[in-house]
Amino acid sequence: AQSVTQPDIHITVSEGASLELRCNYSYGATPYLFWYVQSPGQGLQLLLKYFSGDTLVQGIKGFEAEFKRSQSSFNLRKPSVHWSDAAEYFCAVGENNFNKFYFGSGTKLNVKP
Amino acid sequence: DAGVTQSPTHLIKTRGQQVTLRCSPISGHKSVSWYQQVLGQGPQFIFQYYEKEERGRGNFPDRFSARQFPNYSSELNVNALLLGDSALYLCASSFGVSEQYFGPGTRLTVT
Numbered sequence: 399a400q401s402v403t404q405p406d407i408h409i410t411v412s413e414g415a416s417l418e419l420r421c422n423y424s425y426g427a428t429p430y431l432f433w434y435v436q437s438p439g440q441g442l443q444l445l446l447k448y449f450s451g452d453t454l455v456q457g458i459k460g461f462e463a464e465f466k467r468s469q470s471s472f473n474l475r476k477p478s479v480h481w482s483d484a485a486e487y488f489c490a491v492g493e494n495n496f497n498k499f500y501f502g503s504g505t506k507l508n509v510k511p
Numbered sequence: 512d513a514g515v516t517q518s519p520t521h522l523i524k525t526r527g528q529q530v531t532l533r534c535s536p537i538s539g540h541k542s543v544s545w546y547q548q549v550l551g552q553g554p555q556f557i558f559q560y561y562e563k564e565e566r567g568r569g570n571f572p573d574r575f576s577a578r579q580f581p582n583y584s585s586e587l588n589v590n591a592l593l594l595g596d597s598a599l600y601l602c603a604s605s606f607g608v609s610e611q612y613f614g615p616g617t618r619l620t621v622t
Contacts, residue, residue, distance in 0.1 A: 402553075432610060441515075441601060441613040442554070488553050497567035499544065499611065501553035 400425045402491050404502035411479050412510045419474040419505050421489030430492035431472040433463055436504075437485045445487075448472065459483070484509045513538070515604050515614035523620045524592050532587045532617045536604030542566075543585040544611060545577055546601040554601055560585055561607075589619075597621045 401424045411417055423429055430449050434442040446457025453465040463474045472489060489502040516535045524530050536543050542561040546554035559567035560579035579585045583604075589596055597620050603611035 404553075434613075441615045442603075444610055444612065447610050490553075493567075497559055498569065499556050501546075501555070503553045 400491060400493065400498075400500050402489050402500050402502035404487075404489055404505050406505045407503070408506045408508065410508040410510060413481050414478050417474075417476045417479045417483070417507070419487050419489075419507070421472045421474065421502060422470050423472065423489070423491045423500075424470065425491055425493075427493075431463075431465060432490040432492070432499075433457065433461070433472075433474045434488045434490060434501075435459075435485050436488065442488065445474070479507075479509055481509045481511065483507060515602055515612055517600075517602050517614040517617050519617060520615070521618045521620075523622060525622055526592055526594060528592050529588065529590045530592060530619060532589075532600050532602075532619070534585045534587070534602030534604075534614060536583050536585070536602075537606075537612055540604035540606050540612075541583055542605045542607060543579055543583065544603045544605070545585070545587045546603065547571070547596075548599040548601055548616070550598070557587070592621045594621050 403422045432447045433445040436442045445461050448455050448465045456462050461476050486504045486506045488504045492499045518533045544559040545557040548554045556569040558577045563579045574590045577587045599616040601616045603613045605611045
């Protein structure tokens with residue numbers, strides 16, 4: 399069955415430090431991959447997506463992610479974290495017909511001043 | 512343009528009751544999906560509708576049902592509510608086969 403694993407439940411980084419959030423997926427075919435961010439009490443905002451082509455994708459707010467097929471990973475990165483990045487981040491995979499989506503359990507990011 | 516809208520924002524129901532949640536997609540989007548997000552977990556896929564037809568269903572009991580109207584808005588119905596149905600219910604819309612855009616959700620509390 400398809401699944402998405404985000405191994406880090408909580409991560410704390412200092413403002414200005416770099417960030418990497420891990421995501422591993424299990425899916426038999428070529429996946430469609432997404433990262434979303436959720437602030438407290440709000441819905442999910444799309445940060446970036448990977449459908450095909452260049453495996454390094456750029457998103458909003460300075461985020462990027464790299465698709466590594468050999469590792470079944472789609473890790474999210476940001477070179478310099480801002481205090482406003484504190485939120486919960488979700489990785490998701492869509493089946494190739496987009497009829498179902500699977501989300502990871504999320505990673506809560508805290509940013510120290 | 513308005514984003515995905517959901518109503519009501521909050522809802523409190525008693526065990527055994529029935530509830531209807533509503534969603535209006537982004538203008539031009541023909542697909543609507545529903546998710547359940549229990550506190551501390553990621554969203555769990557419930558249904559996807561496209562052009563008024565069910566295209567995908569997650570592992571939820573038959574107490575959960577949905578429909579999509581000719582204007583592409585959608586309703587999610589949950590019968591015989593259980594305490595475990597307390598969650599944030601998210602609606603997402605998309606233009607065909609593409610990324611989804613989420614609404615702010617409906618917070619359902621079952622007492």
